[in-house]
Amino acid sequence: MAQNSVSRSNKIGPEERLAAIEALKSKELDVLVVGGGIVGTGAALDAVTRGLSTGLLEARDWASGTSSRSSKLVHGGIRYLEQLDFGLVREALIERGLLLQRIAPHLVKPVRFLYPLTKPVWERFYIGAGMFLYDIFSYSGGRPPGVPHHRHLSKRQIQRSIPSLAANAFTGGLTYYDAQVDDARYVSSLARTASFYGAHVASRVRVEGFIKVGQRVVGVTAHDLQTGETFEIRAKQVVNATGVWTDDTQALVGERGQFKVRASKGVHLLVPRDRFQSTMGMILRTEKSVLFVIPWGRHWIIGTTDTDWNLDKAHPAATAADIDYILEHVNQVLAVPLTREDVEGVYAGLRPLLAGESDQTSKLSREHIVTHSVPGLVVVAGGKWTTYRIMAKDAIDAAADALDGRIPPSTTQDIALLGAEGYQAAWNKRGKIARAFGVHKVRIEHLLNRYGVLTDELLDLIRNRPELAEPLPGADDYLQAEVVYAASHEGALHLEDVLARRTRISIEAWDRGVSAAPIAAALMADVLGWDEERTEREVQNYLKRVAAERASQEQPDDESADRVRLEAPDIAAVTD
Numbered sequence: 001m002a003q004n005s006v007s008r009s010n011k012i013g014p015e016e017r018l019a020a021i022e023a024l025k026s027k028e029l030d031v032l033v034v035g036g037g038i039v040g041t042g043a044a045l046d047a048v049t050r051g052l053s054t055g056l057l058e059a060r061d062w063a064s065g066t067s068s069r070s071s072k073l074v075h076g077g078i079r080y081l082e083q084l085d086f087g088l089v090r091e092a093l094i095e096r097g098l099l100l101q102r103i104a105p106h107l108v109k110p111v112r113f114l115y116p117l118t119k120p121v122w123e124r125f126y127i128g129a130g131m132f133l134y135d136i137f138s139y140s141g142g143r144p145p146g147v148p149h150h151r152h153l154s155k156r157q158i159q160r161s162i163p164s165l166a167a168n169a170f171t172g173g174l175t176y177y178d179a180q181v182d183d184a185r186y187v188s189s190l191a192r193t194a195s196f197y198g199a200h201v202a203s204r205v206r207v208e209g210f211i212k213v214g215q216r217v218v219g220v221t222a223h224d225l226q227t228g229e230t231f232e233i234r235a236k237q238v239v240n241a242t243g244v245w246t247d248d249t250q251a252l253v254g255e256r257g258q259f260k261v262r263a264s265k266g267v268h269l270l271v272p273r274d275r276f277q278s279t280m281g282m283i284l285r286t287e288k289s290v291l292f293v294i295p296w297g298r299h300w301i302i303g304t305t306d307t308d309w310n311l312d313k314a315h316p317a318a319t320a321a322d323i324d325y326i327l328e329h330v331n332q333v334l335a336v337p338l339t340r341e342d343v344e345g346v347y348a349g350l351r352p353l354l355a356g357e358s359d360q361t362s363k364l365s366r367e368h369i370v371t372h373s374v375p376g377l378v379v380v381a382g383g384k385w386t387t388y389r390i391m392a393k394d395a396i397d398a399a400a401d402a403l404d405g406r407i408p409p410s411t412t413q414d415i416a417l418l419g420a421e422g423y424q425a426a427w428n429k430r431g432k433i434a435r436a437f438g439v440h441k442v443r444i445e446h447l448l449n450r451y452g453v454l455t456d457e458l459l460d461l462i463r464n465r466p467e468l469a470e471p472l473p474g475a476d477d478y479l480q481a482e483v484v485y486a487a488s489h490e491g492a493l494h495l496e497d498v499l500a501r502r503t504r505i506s507i508e509a510w511d512r513g514v515s516a517a518p519i520a521a522a523l524m525a526d527v528l529g530w531d532e533e534r535t536e537r538e539v540q541n542y543l544k545r546v547a548a549e550r551a552s553q554e555q556p557d558d559e560s561a562d563r564v565r566l567e568a569p570d571i572a573a574v575t576d
Helices: 014-026 038-048 086-103 122-138 155-161 183-196 243-251 320-331 385-401 423-428 430-437 441-464 480-489 495-502 517-528 532-552 558-565 571-575
Strands: 029-034 054-058 108-117 151-154 172-181 200-203 205-213 216-224 230-240 261-272 281-285 290-296 299-303 345-354 368-374 377-382 475-479
Touching: 014 054, 014 200, 014 230, 029 038, 029 216, 029 385, 038 054, 038 183, 038 230, 038 385, 054 183, 054 205, 054 230, 086 108, 086 122, 086 172, 086 385, 108 122, 108 155, 108 290, 122 172, 151 155, 155 172, 172 183, 183 200, 183 495, 205 230, 230 243, 230 385, 243 261, 243 345, 243 377, 261 320, 290 320, 299 320, 345 377, 368 385, 377 385, 423 430, 423 441, 430 441, 441 475, 441 480, 475 480, 480 495, 480 517, 495 517, 495 532, 517 532, 532 558
Parallel strands: 029 054, 029 230, 054 200, 108 281, 230 377
Antiparallel strands: 108 172, 151 172, 205 216, 216 230, 261 299, 261 345, 281 290, 290 299, 368 377
16 A cells, blocks of 8 residues: 555555554564553554654554543543642643643533532532632643633522432532543544554554563564464564553563552443433542543443452453442432443443552552663553543653654644544534435534544445445444444454444443344445354354343452453454
């Protein structure tokens, strides 16, 4: 595939993946990033936009680890104020404004939260002072924050806004704004944007060892899980951005890490939006952490837990106890309690926390660390989703310091994701677009808030194949065109990639995507050249995943849930 001098295709489909792998094999890179989560993809974009030749590898799918299983919040972390972590909060709030207004306005949206008060005077003063500080910090980056400031509400005002709250659950409250994001979609968009600027990006390529000359790391041994091929990639600097797998990746170098990354499990539930009435989300205190109730389209996301996890990192499992814990705490403030029957989706993710002196994972710092653990290898770990751009910048700063020549500083504060430029103009004419294509305006809004101005590419698909305007069975929010586009443009190589990450059907649909699976697999088969046997295998693999997840959520403890979840075959094992 020919590459021009300024950019390459904005697709990361199967052809582009093969071209990227060929490029990775054929030349020495300035920087190779290992790990395709939010920090790794951010680091690849940071490196390539400084003019460095850049590669990016992900062993599974983009965002398939922690970065697709967050609380979906872009936030300053109001609870860190209490820990006096003012620098972290200020940094995160500046990033929140940047993401909302410049980098990804189509994906990052303001969301309003209520902080209910239970003590009439001192708590209002204490929390109000914290929120005043939160607002001040959000203005400190030299641009408006992009969201309104906090407000005090009386008990009566809250009852009007959230009629479903129990009358005795609060004495008043404060409202404030943060932002939310489809975390997995953001990461795949970030990988595409890095590719657009010239990075060679490839998912389903696992790093199985590091190449060393003396003590210096000079590249990696990589295994293409799609074809079985093993090959070497040479790079002047390698960046380890593997999150909760950091210690495992460091072990491949044969060096003991200078720090440990501890995995903390966070579980979230999805319930239908009509299960209780509210015009805003909520943040609730628990004895261990905080609980968020977050509006999410036709659903509420409720979470999270915060417990140590020492089992399989690829498939953390929620237990019956996790689900009961969340329901018990949210029901303390609801007039009509939620039950297990109200839960339509469950997901569990792992936070990569820097191991410290605190035994409680909720007390461990969300600060990040960047270190040159051995010559030629930069490690970046810790941090939080919202501050990924700073983490990526710091990692590439460290790599650039070790490269010959004068390397330009980071420019990512000014680089919008693909689909962002012109989004507001497209949004303003969404009614005209809907009329031109004969679809409901809500459909166009849905597409614009997922693809930005790249919506044109999906509409072109629908123009050529009108049947792709039909929604998927059991998942009315998503069009068939989105499945085709995920495989052709967004790097989806397996059915799970589409149902769990390019769309969120696996957590939003009552049947977890079971009825959508055969249709989606057939649509992907056309793009990826699957035969009937491969298509059926993809469907069966997904169905086994759903069954194993459902069964694990009935188990009483982590060990039992982990054992049951792992009964479903992993994709890498299926396609080898």
